[in-house]
Amino acid sequence: MRKRILDVSQKVSALHIAGAYSCLELVDTIYHSLMRRDAAGRSPDTFILSKGHGSMAQYAVLEEMGVISPDDLNLYCQPGGRLATHPDYGLPGIEASTGSLGHGLSLAVGMSLADNIQKQDRCVYTVLSDGELEEGSVWEMMMVAPSLGVKNVVAVVDLNDFQSLGQTSKILPNFYPVAEKIRAFGWEAAEVDGHSAAAVHAAVVNRRGDRPLMVAARTIKGKGVSYMENVPIWHYRSPNPQEYQQALTEIDRAYHG
Amino acid sequence: MRDTFSRILYQAAKADPKIGIVVADISPAGSMRQFREEFPERFVNVGVAEQAMIGLAAGMAMRGMKPFAYTIATFALYRPFEQIRVDLCYQNLPVTVVGIGGGVIYSVLGGTHHAQEDIAVMSALPNMSILAPCDPLETEAATWACARHPGPMYLRLGKAGEPVLTANAPEPFQFGRVRCIKPGAGICVLSYGVVTKMALDLAVKIERSQGGQVAAYSVHTLKPLDREGLARILTSYDRVIVLEEHSSVGGLGQQVKALAFDSGARCRLHAFSLRDEFIHVYGPHADLLQAHGLQADLIHGKIFP
Known part of the structure; x- marks a missing residue:
């Protein structure tokens, strides 16, 4: 999927490739090993990519699952296509319009609250970025969700330590430690290596479950391509043909060797 | 208007299990007590957190519910403006945002509580509809219209004690018709x-x-x-x-x-x-x-x- 995202990056300039690479294992794990599915592939569970700029990770997974077509992805951000830089509610597999940070968590909790009211056994998964946790609306919902008795929300924070203008730990040092803050707001917290599908899976399935869970997932922005890793410019830039070749080689060596 | 709204909301909720209300620490009086007693799960107070109020209501609507979000008009609209724009309007969800104290009816509370530009602000949002009933009777009809409406709505109410003006009106209330x-x-x-x-x-x-x-x-x-x-x-x-x-x-x-x-x-x-x-x-x-x-x-x- 990293290669597929790299392919798309050669057609358009607006991709947020590094932010997609940092959450790829998180999104993949949620879709493939956490969301329950019946024989027809239908799931009672929901996924919201609250960090909408990581859409390429979601699109790549949805393409692999056959929910969206290769043509859809080939026409990403192109005339005649229907996939934009940010997920758009109503498209196949897209459960919420995101792109403005600080919205997905409230939507997830509202869905779960409605599930409680309507006696539905459903779980709502969402992935947030660390920069997104700087939005006040997130902390409103952090306070509200456990107070409302909502339990079936699993929020995973993609802690890649980078936001648009630099390192989160340098811009807002008091942002850390994150897990302590999660617990202080009444959530169950877990800390994992966000590039380890097994670790993410274990943290979620082994949760106590008496309150909503937030997973602080340590990740590397641009994971898999050496020159992208932890370099802020790759928040938004697409690789040139030379860089593309190098990235392909590195990804092949790391993931397909 | 406030009491009429709560009375009709109670009736609507009795008829339709999808109706709920999310408030931000401001609650209509009157028959809301009855609502809370009979449908405790569908009365949600998020505290003084208006962004949470709208986002939560949006999530509930995405699961098929028809929530009302209720607080003082200025706080209902302006603090969570982006949640109204993105969560409700962009996604076109059936959530009614109820603004109590529309206009400058909260006179002595000052400019922080005066909703004097609410119609302009909400009118600019695609998919948004706006209802501003003139008396308790119209509030009754308008609240029913909100409960049936398939998209986002702003319901602008006064407060309490408004006189009845439309008892002998020659035309009935009809959503979208003067x-x-x-x-x-x-x-x-x-x-x-x-x-x-x-x-x-x-x-x-x-x-x-x-x-x-x-x-x-x-x-x-x-x-x-x-x-x-x-x-x-x-x-x-x-x-x-x-x-x-x-x-x-x-x-x-x-x-x-x-x-x-x-x-x-x-x-x-x-x-x-x-x-x-x-x-x-x-x-x-x-x-x-x-x-x-x-x-x-x-x-x-x-x-x-």
Whole structure:
């Protein structure tokens, strides 16, 4: 999927490739090993990519699952296509319009609250970025969700330590430690290596479950391509043909060797 | 209006298990107690957290529910504006945002509590509809309309104790249709919300000074605006007066003027609104309105000097 995202990056300039690479294992794990599915592939569970700029990770997974077509992805951000830089509610597999940070968590909790009211056994998964946790609306919902008795929300924070203008730990040092803050707001917290599908899976399935869970997932922005890793410019830039070749080689060596 | 709203919401919730209410630490009185006792799960207080209120209501709507989100109008609309725009309007969800204290009815509470530009702000949002009933009876019909509406809605209410104005209205309430609430010919007054009482007083004053019967209309649906109905009014009357408790920017007055131009209307058109200024006068509601020229005698004097 990293290669597929790299392919798309050669057609358009607006991709947020590094932010997609940092959450790829998180999104993949949620879709493939956490969301329950019946024989027809239908799931009672929901996924919201609250960090909408990581859409390429979601699109790549949805393409692999056959929910969206290769043509859809080939026409990403192109005339005649229907996939934009940010997920758009109503498209196949897209459960919420995101792109403005600080919205997905409230939507997830509202869905779960409605599930409680309507006696539905459903779980709502969402992935947030660390920069997104700087939005006040997130902390409103952090306070509200456990107070409302909502339990079936699993929020995973993609802690890649980078936001648009630099390192989160340098811009807002008091942002850390994150897990302590999660617990202080009444959530169950877990800390994992966000590039380890097994670790993410274990943290979620082994949760106590008496309150909503937030997973602080340590990740590397641009994971898999050496020159992208932890370099802020790759928040938004697409690789040139030379860089593309190098990235392909590195990804092949790391993931397909 | 507040009590009527809660009474109807209770009835709607009894009939439809999808109806719920999310409040941000401000709750309507009256039969809300009954609502809370019978449907405790569907009464949600998020505390003083308006962004959470709208986001949560949106999530509930995405699961098929029809939530109302309720607090003081300024807090209901302005603090969580982006949640209303993105979560409700962009996704076109059936959530009614109820603003209590629309206009400057919370007079002595000051500018932080005056919703004097709410119609303009909400009108600018695609998919949003707006209802501003003029009395308890219209509030009843409007609340039912919200409960049935398939998309986002802003319901602008006053507070409590408003008089009944529409008991003998010649036309029924119909969402999206301008409504004649007092028959007449030659001259008519268009208004919406609580200030409609002043519009009716103005109509009577004009009748006394000019003779004849002055008509009055409740333009309760501010969006989608009944362009056909308004165009018909603009051609049926010689003189049309718009009176609104809202800024001169982006309210009904400007929209009716634009419509008059588009439809080639030949009538005299007068628009009276709040000025595009914050109000620093403290006193009863009527004093604040008068500070911006909204008083029946003052308006009468301007139309008929």
